[in-house]
Amino acid sequence: MLMSNSTRAARLHFMANGFRVLTPGDHVVCAITGERIALDELRYWSVARQEAYAGADIALKALNGAG
Numbered sequence: 001m002l003m004s005n006s007t008r009a010a011r012l013h014f015m016a017n018g019f020r021v022l023t024p025g026d027h028v029v030c031a032i033t034g035e036r037i038a039l040d041e042l043r044y045w046s047v048a049r050q051e052a053y054a055g056a057d058i059a060l061k062a063l064n065g066a067g
Contacts, residue, residue: 007026008025008026009025009027009029009036010022010023010024010025010026010028010039011025012028012045012052013050014045014046014047014050014052015047016047019042019045021039025039026038026039028042029052030052030053030054030058031046031049031051031052031053032053032054032058032061032062033054033058035054037052037054043056044056044058044059046059046063049062
């Protein structure tokens with residue numbers, strides 16, 4: 001039986017201008033809030049920390065050490 005990726009978190013390698021999918025899935029989880037982020041909506045991440053963030057404000061807090 002084939003498994004759908006619709007409920008599975010993807011594992012990504014974050015790079016400066018994009019990301020590479022290491023394990024297929026339809027979303028990642030925000031490192032700060034735990035919110036699911038659809039891959040096509042993912043805009044904010046940290047290359048150094050290899051973390052995804054749900055929004056600009058959350059990314060800024062995380063990168064400034066408040067996360």
